[in-house]
Amino acid sequence: MAASTSPSRLPGVATTAYLSLAFLYIPILVVIFFSFNANSLITVWHGFTTDWYVKAYENEDLRRATWNSMIVAVGATFFSTVLALMAAMGMRGRLPRGLAGTSQMMMTLPLLIPEIVIAIATMSFFSIILRSEFMAGTAFLKLVDQYPLTQVLIAHTVFCVPFAYSPIRARIETLPPSLFEAAADLYATPWQSFRRVTLPLMMPGVTSGAMLAFITSLDDFIITQMVAPPGAMTLPVYIYSMVRKGITPEINAVSAILLVISILLVVSSYVINQRKAS
Amino acid sequence: MILKTMSSGLVIQTVSKTFPSPTGPVRAVDNVSLTIQPNEFFTLLGPSGCGKTTLLRMIAGLDIPTSGSILLDNQDIAPLPAYQRPVNTVFQSYALFPHMTVTDNIAFGMKMQGKPKTEIDKAVKEALALVRLDDKGERMPAQLSGGQQQRVALARALVNHPKILLLDESLSALDYKLRKEMQIELKRLQRETGITFIFVTHDQDEALSMSDRIAVMEKGNVAQIGTPQEIYDRPATRFVADFIGICNFVKASSLGLNDNCDIGFRPEDASFTVGRGMGKGNIRHINYRGAVTHYIIELEGGETITLSEDDPQNVEVNDAVSLVIPPERLIRCTA
Amino acid sequence: MHGVRNAAPWLLSPFLMIMGVFFAAPLLLVVGYSFMTAHYPGGVEFPLTLDAYVKIFYDTDFDGNKVFDPSFLLICWKSLKLAGLCTILCLRAGFPMAYFMATRPPQQRNLWMMLVTIPFWTNLLIRTYSWILILRDEGLVNNILMSTGITSSPITLMCSDFAVGLGLLYSYLPFMVLPIYANLERMDWRLVEAASDLYATRWQTLRKVTIPLTMPGILAGSILVFIPSIGSFLAPQLLGCGQQMMLGNKIENLFGQGGDWPFGSAASVALMIIVMIGLMIMSRRGGIKELV
Numbered sequence: 092m093a094a095s096t097s098p099s100r101l102p103g104v105a106t107t108a109y110l111s112l113a114f115l116y117i118p119i120l121v122v123i124f125f126s127f128n129a130n131s132l133i134t135v136w137h138g139f140t141t142d143w144y145v146k147a148y149e150n151e152d153l154r155r156a157t158w159n160s161m162i163v164a165v166g167a168t169f170f171s172t173v174l175a176l177m178a179a180m181g182m183r184g185r186l187p188r189g190l191a192g193t194s195q196m197m198m199t200l201p202l203l204i205p206e207i208v209i210a211i212a213t214m215s216f217f218s219i220i221l222r223s224e225f226m227a228g229t230a231f232l233k234l235v236d237q238y239p240l241t242q243v244l245i246a247h248t249v250f251c252v253p254f255a256y257s258p259i260r261a262r263i264e265t266l267p268p269s270l271f272e273a274a275a276d277l278y279a280t281p282w283q284s285f286r287r288v289t290l291p292l293m294m295p296g297v298t299s300g301a302m303l304a305f306i307t308s309l310d311d312f313i314i315t316q317m318v319a320p321p322g323a324m325t326l327p328v329y330i331y332s333m334v335r336k337g338i339t340p341e342i343n344a345v346s347a348i349l350l351v352i353s354i355l356l357v358v359s360s361y362v363i364n365q366r367k368a369s
Numbered sequence: 370m371i372l373k374t375m376s377s378g379l380v381i382q383t384v385s386k387t388f389p390s391p392t393g394p395v396r397a398v399d400n401v402s403l404t405i406q407p408n409e410f411f412t413l414l415g416p417s418g419c420g421k422t423t424l425l426r427m428i429a430g431l432d433i434p435t436s437g438s439i440l441l442d443n444q445d446i447a448p449l450p451a452y453q454r455p456v457n458t459v460f461q462s463y464a465l466f467p468h469m470t471v472t473d474n475i476a477f478g479m480k481m482q483g484k485p486k487t488e489i490d491k492a493v494k495e496a497l498a499l500v501r502l503d504d505k506g507e508r509m510p511a512q513l514s515g516g517q518q519q520r521v522a523l524a525r526a527l528v529n530h531p532k533i534l535l536l537d538e539s540l541s542a543l544d545y546k547l548r549k550e551m552q553i554e555l556k557r558l559q560r561e562t563g564i565t566f567i568f569v570t571h572d573q574d575e576a577l578s579m580s581d582r583i584a585v586m587e588k589g590n591v592a593q594i595g596t597p598q599e600i601y602d603r604p605a606t607r608f609v610a611d612f613i614g615i616c617n618f619v620k621a622s623s624l625g626l627n628d629n630c631d632i633g634f635r636p637e638d639a640s641f642t643v644g645r646g647m648g649k650g651n652i653r654h655i656n657y658r659g660a661v662t663h664y665i666i667e668l669e670g671g672e673t674i675t676l677s678e679d680d681p682q683n684v685e686v687n688d689a690v691s692l693v694i695p696p697e698r699l700i701r702c703t704a
Numbered sequence: 705m706h707g708v709r710n711a712a713p714w715l716l717s718p719f720l721m722i723m724g725v726f727f728a729a730p731l732l733l734v735v736g737y738s739f740m741t742a743h744y745p746g747g748v749e750f751p752l753t754l755d756a757y758v759k760i761f762y763d764t765d766f767d768g769n770k771v772f773d774p775s776f777l778l779i780c781w782k783s784l785k786l787a788g789l790c791t792i793l794c795l796r797a798g799f800p801m802a803y804f805m806a807t808r809p810p811q812q813r814n815l816w817m818m819l820v821t822i823p824f825w826t827n828l829l830i831r832t833y834s835w836i837l838i839l840r841d842e843g844l845v846n847n848i849l850m851s852t853g854i855t856s857s858p859i860t861l862m863c864s865d866f867a868v869g870l871g872l873l874y875s876y877l878p879f880m881v882l883p884i885y886a887n888l889e890r891m892d893w894r895l896v897e898a899a900s901d902l903y904a905t906r907w908q909t910l911r912k913v914t915i916p917l918t919m920p921g922i923l924a925g926s927i928l929v930f931i932p933s934i935g936s937f938l939a940p941q942l943l944g945c946g947q948q949m950m951l952g953n954k955i956e957n958l959f960g961q962g963g964d965w966p967f968g969s970a971a972s973v974a975l976m977i978i979v980m981i982g983l984m985i986m987s988r989r990g991g992i993k994e995l996v
Contacts, residue, residue, distance in 0.1 A: 099895055104800040108816075156374055174722060177719060178719040181711075190716065207956060211972060215965065267464065273465075277526075283481055313937045317956070327849075335559060357818060361814070
């Protein structure tokens with residue numbers, strides 16, 4: 092395919108690819124570059140400094156928002172991955188027709204409905220059930236009162252499930268059903284079969300599903316913005332409020348950290364995959 | 370003889386299995402009854418979709434019969450889940466656990482039953498020796514050849530001392546030479562272990578050469594049960610005759626017989642002569658096949674038949690010939 | 705798994721319950737809200753009315769008369785226009801990129817894949833924010849233009865359709881590249897050779913063989929780009945400075961300060977209908993299956 096006479100070669104394709112790549116990376120590099128800029132006002136280089144990182148670290152609100160983001164992301168990852176794994180196993184079994192269709196729809200729909208609609212829907216739903224007399228005094232209300240992150244966690248779990256589901260489903264489809272039948276044939280109870288055969292074999296799918304759910308949760312802005320009660324601010328929501336107040340190099344520093352974290356995550360999963368392949 | 374067990378028989382009584390499908394329920398197994406003797410090598414033979422695999426899966430506990438009972442040592446096992454049945458299966462594609470070593474694969478069943486570790490270690494070792502894979506215990510299944518994987522699958526099932534061993538098209542993934550070797554190997558294992566084998570296949574050669582008895586299945590029903598010789602020589606139905614080996618069917622009148630049904634005969638049972646015989650025809654093709662030679666003959670009524678002769682005959686295409694068939698080799702089917 | 709009892713419905717039930725309560729019920733609630741009367745600030749009350757849908761087309765003037773008001777329809781049109789343009793541009797840049805990636809040797813392919821995945825996994829807010837640094841009056845572009853003497857005063861780039869469109873293109877380009885690449889990578893390239901053997905030029909091969917075979921990926925990519933762009937909030941808010949309204953920030957507005965929940969709900973229903981129409985057009989060739 093590499094030969095220049097190969098029919099798969101098209102002129103202009105390489106140029107577009109490199110230009111697109113530059114387009115994708117220049118803004119990211121700009122943010123990282125200016126996070127080290129000594130000048131606080133304009134986008135002109137005034138010398139190297141790490142002051143903005145120190146300032147970001149000392150910002151207590153920022154630290155709390157980061158902590159909230161981590162709690163929500165870890166929680167949503169756990170719950171959504173468990174739900175997705177169970178659902179993927181369920182979808183493999185024999186199901187009444189309507190149930191299979193409904194479940195399929197529930198997996199697809201969150202990806203097809205614009206986030207803003209899910210955001211306002213969830214927000215108004217919570218505002219209704221939290222104010223209704225029907226819910227007064229229930230354990231759920233107490234939970235929400237005590238832990239303001241509860242609503243955010245629930246909302247994140249819901250929109251993370253489809254993301255966790257798709258790699259799990261893809262993995263389960265590569266496993267022949269006879270493996271699970273063999274486990275049952277060899278005296279494994281359903282639970283033993285899950286522990287010893289299903290789960291280990293599903294692990295690559297579960298891991299990438301969990302990673303996708305984690306990133307999706309960390310990334311979310313609009314749903315959290317609408318749903319989060321005061322005191323349940325996550326990192327993106329806090330950064331947004333900073334941006335609204337004015338562009339500061341501190342934002343660049345926080346953004347640069349987040350960018351580097353996602354770069355490291357992707358690169359490490361890439362390296363792991365490479366190593367597995369060899 | 371380390372694995373020698375008390376052999377058990379199996380009685381299948383009026384078992385049916387219906388699957389739902391978009392076009393309405395499908396009856397995969399229709400009211401089948403048969404008895405399998407202890408220590409027997411029993412084969413379920415039939416084309417794909419005849420219900421043989423469904424019947425096997427119901428014995429294994431992977432499918433539950435819609436009705437009927439399956440008696441193992443006089444106990445009805447039909448309602449038991451697979452993991453509570455003293456029956457093990459060698460799956461069509463082996464279904465070895467890809468994330469476990471050969472040893473762990475073989476030990477799996479005993480571990481699940483909570484057997485003590487020393488007992489498991491000993492049994493696994495013996496099982497590896499039984500299938501001649503003593504040095505492959507630490508390999509992963511993907512590092513083994515197809516034939517070796519097949520042996521691991523056998524060892525993994527046999528190590529549990531099942532009362533019955535089920536083999537689901539177990540040789541079909543192997544190439545011809547390996548398949549012949551495994552046929553002999555399977556017979557040896559069955560003799561040495563004394564376990565009742567139930568073997569599912571669509572390959573009539575395999576069935577004829579290995580089985581004590583064969584049940585030929587057609588569309589969810591048993592068409593005939595018998596020893597390989599009974600089935601080959603006296604097929605009960607035209608379907609059985611056609612499915613087992615090659616069989617020519619012609620109108621009785623074409624052979625000069627006074628009957629209004631079709632008459633069958635095997636290519637190797639008939640011969641021809643240029644003199645007087647049972648029916649007249651012309652040679653249309655001569656296919657030299659090495660060990661035998663096939664003669665395609667068009668009878669006067671327009672029917673085409675095949676004869677096989679060990680030695681090439683001194684005839685040419687378009688020669689007029691007559692058939693010679695010993696009367697006891699004629700097959701008169703009821704259906 | 706295949707025991708006596710069928711565990712499948714039980715395994716699905718927690719998922720279905722959670723989704724039913726926290727996803728399906730809220731969506732139905734929004735549909736219900738759109739038929740109710742606004743309660744200020746923020747909320748709804750009876751009686752049921754079609755007022756919210758009337759507001760899509762009409763405004764009430766000081767005398768209480770209904771006058772035709774195209775402002776909401778213009779927002780719909782702008783959203784549709786920007787999202788459509790964004791999808792086409794993503795396709796224009798994304799297909800060649802995916803094609804280039806798929807024709808690299810395997811080792812390089814993985815590297816490219818990683819390079820496209822990194823922005824895909826990077827925080828959307830930060831990626832949108834980065835364009836402020838580039839586009840604003842004191843930003844990178846104006847700095848370069850002014851320091852090289854091309855212009856003497858900054859050109860206004862921010863707060864425009866251009867800025868919003870650029871932000872959308874930047875946000876969703878990887879969403880287009882990845883599914884097309886996945887499709888191209890598992891395509892049988894011998895078909896391309898066969899086409900060239902049968903006298904097709906490269907462009908004919910592309911048009912008659914490669915693109916038709918990649919259609920599922922192209923459709924999946926288009927859906928993945930179109931849906932988030934039409935409902936986009938961050939790009940019009942940050943790069944359009946909240947002045948370039950799209951449906952996304954209009955809806956947020958109505959549920960935020962404006963407080964007209966029924967109208968906001970009706971706007972959401974309108975957005976979902978636009979998306980469904982878009983999907984129906986695209987999924988005619990089966991693009992949705994590719995998504996899940």
